[in-house]
Amino acid sequence: MKSSRVVTALFAIVPFFAHGQFSKPLEKFPADDERYLYPIYPGQPGSLAGTMGELRSTHFHSGIDIRTNNMIGLPVRASKSGYISRISMTASGYGNVIYITHRDGNTTLYAHLDEFLGPLAKHVRQEQYAKKTSEIDLYFTEDQFKVKQGDTIALSGNSGGSTGPHLHFDIRDPENFALDPLKVAGFPELIDKFPPAAEKIALKTMDINSRINDRFGRFEFYAQRVGNNYVITSPILATGNIGVELVAKDKLASQSQFFGGVNYIEMRVDSQVVFNQAIERLNVAETRTIYTLMDFKTMRNKGTRFYKLYIDDGNDLKFYGASPGTGKISVNPAKESAVQIKMKDSDGNASTLSFRLKPSALTKDVISLEPYISTELTYDVSENTMLVIAKPCKETNNLAQIFTKGTMTEIEPAYFNANRAVYLLDLRKGIPDSVGACRKMIAPKISISIPSGTEYKYYSNTMDIEFPMNAIYDTLYLNTDYVKDASGQELFTIGTRTVPLNKSISVSLKPGREYVADKKLGVYRTAGKGYTYLGGEWINGRIAFNTRELGDFTILKDIEAPSIRVVSVNKTSARFKIKDNLSGISNFEANIDGKWLLMMYDSKSATIWSERLDNTVPLKGMLELVVTDNAGNKSTYRQKIL
Known part of the structure; x- marks a missing residue:
């Protein structure tokens, strides 16, 4: 400093x-x-x-x-x-x-x-x-x-x-x-001699009949550097339609800790171009389109940003003019395929990442499956497929029971070994109310499937939701839930935080307990151990709000006023630290003897400081600072400046 x-x-x-x-x-x-x-x-x-x-x-x-x-x-x-x-x-x-x-x-x-x-x-x-x-x-x-x-x-x-x-x-x-x-601009001040660096790739099954190393899902592989290029030495077993994702960064200087993005990516399969990306022009008014280019779920869960080397549903970006198709690889069942990803930065420095796809027929007996530690069933949704994992159960021949609208059907695992059994359900054929396997049950609580590109209104006993046109990028299998804990706090589940929204949705929560309408009551989205304030308006015992994120929501009352801590107050300036423990700072205002005083704010350091209209005129008189949070709680500080 x-x-x-x-x-x-x-x-x-x-x-x-x-x-x-x-x-x-x-x-x-x-x-x-x-x-x-x-x-x-x-x-x-x-x-x-x-x-x-x-x-x-x-x-x-x-x-x-x-x-x-x-x-x-x-x-x-x-x-x-x-x-x-x-x-x-x-x-x-x-x-x-x-x-x-x-x-x-x-x-x-x-x-x-x-x-x-x-x-x-x-x-x-x-x-x-x-x-x-x-x-x-x-x-x-x-x-x-x-x-x-x-x-x-x-x-x-x-x-x-x-x-x-x-x-x-x-x-x-x-x-x-x-x-x-x-x-x-081609600034001569910036000299870049370093090609992009690849860290790892991910391979993802694109439908229910696809596999990677005999499994369904998404799997990551680290690359090995050889000179300026990168390789994955062992062939990867693959079946069906596969999507490739890439973590790559452009090193900006030899000793620098900073990296840039990789705007130019080309992927070839057996020397034939299947994907081409060139980011040269960005629409700054459509920032959330990034969610169609990178793997949003992985970014949310792990913080890692993968480029999708395939054009997914809902992706209307104009970066793929030279791509002959969607970039999704249909694995050749007759021979091993060589895949090469070429990365290039804005200065033309280039590097490659190479790997091989070895065809492997669908098999149910997968020896390499790791042990399943949980005693309960778990599930996940990828594209239109639900994956359910259970412990193997010999007494039921590993059959799972699928309950849909009062009808029960039994299915075999898609693959298994002595450690775990994996079941795959095509959600386009029906959304299960519950799934049972080996005397355990799970209820996914998927309420409805909502197609992209349409308006949709969802109604239930605990919430109403309005999705405007183009609010979602792809078909949404909406899971909802309502829970009230022993203290009476209510938790409303609306989808999962790993699914992005393109536009805000309107929600009206129907609480299971009575609240007295109060500005201090508001809707919060839970974020780990913290909360994000969303506000809301009480109408006939319900609270309505808008959100651009799916996840878990609750209703909390903020009764604690913001804190004000003096850093310095004198004739030249007044500086304070301000903080609020729940709903967050809404506004602040300072006056000296009733005359408005400009206060600047840095949210990173939670600091506000005065800026005089005329720096030749000292601060003098009764200073009053009022800080208000989003729930309407106020704190006031007064000091006479002599």
Whole structure:
């Protein structure tokens, strides 16, 4: 922090929109033909912490993350001439961000800034005070804040959802699609000689008659590095239709801990192209489409982000123009197949991962099945197939009983050994009410199957749910449940958190106990041992809310007010730590002798601090700070500043 503050102090004196001096005169490039300028110390070697197209948990990364050596306050230069068309300041997301529109119609974006400079900073501060808000979004006309290439437009920072000091930089076309800066700008400051690195693959059975190493499901295999390429030496037994997934990263420098995404992936089977991905243009308005490209379930369960090397149902992304089909492999039953995955980064550095698929006929006796430790039945749903696992049971000949709408049928295991028996059910032929095997029963509680691409309304004794058009990517086998524990707390299950939603759904819960309608009561989604506040509106004894996540929900009452801890209060600034234990901070407001005082907020450090309209006027008088949580609980702090 000492070095960060020193850097800020040094560059705070840089004149607003000061022209930079570079080795090549800018006059050589007419305005319409300006090449993009590297925005941090142009002309000096730079490095990145992230690239465009990289897989994030909730979105594709839309630009490049330029490292600032963990410092705040480096001068940020305008990459091309134009005008500042927009600024935004939020406690999350991009934080403090500037948009510059250029003569070619493209816009560059500079995010996670520490502060704006000069007339722009003064104008934004005045607007914050006029609107009495710290979070603000302003648009400008062409004649308000013009800039020339190389002007210092701001100081770099760590604002918003940034996980460390850096500059996020985008190039967007006139349709607001993000372009790859490494391809469009070709910054000479960034030298990349390293090809992408593959960590592992996953093979997934795509239907009930497919197998991998004689099993149904999804299985991961680590790759071995050989030079710049990767291999899986032992052949993998496979049957039927198989999907391949890949964990690969693009190393950004030899000693760097940072990795980028792999935008160019090609897969060949016996030298024939079956899949081709090229991420060169991103629709920033459709961030959740990432859930169709990566394995969402694995990301949720393990935190690992796999590229799907097949085009799954619901995937309308425009990255696959060169793909001859869906990328799903139909295993050749007559011979071993050679699979090669080629990975390439934006600089053309390439590497490959190779493995072999050895055909294997369907078999019921699978010697390699590991012991089944649980005494109960377990189940999982993959695509349209339910997998049920049980201990083998000789006295019933390993038969399982399937109960569907009052009818019982018996089925044999799809495969088994002395350790476990595995049953596969095609849910398109019927959804079981319960399954029994070896004197054990399990009730999946799948209420209904909901097709994608349609509106759907679900009604039950405990909840009503409305799915708008295109809310789900693929057919949803909706499991629901209701439980009330000994303390009276109710838990409502709506699907599983490993299934993504494309749009919010509307839910109305019908509690089994009586509540007195109170703003302090709200719906929360359980998240591990914590809770995420969703709010809700009480209507005729029910509570209605919207959610963009499936999972478990409960109703809680937040009666504890937020905490306020003083960091420092003096004539130049007031700084506090604020925190809420359940519903979260909703808003805060500070006044001095009744006059509104701007307070900025950093959610990462739970810190708020004052910013004066005029820094020559000291803070003086009775300071009052009120912090309110989402349940309406308030805390107040007062102090006289002399």
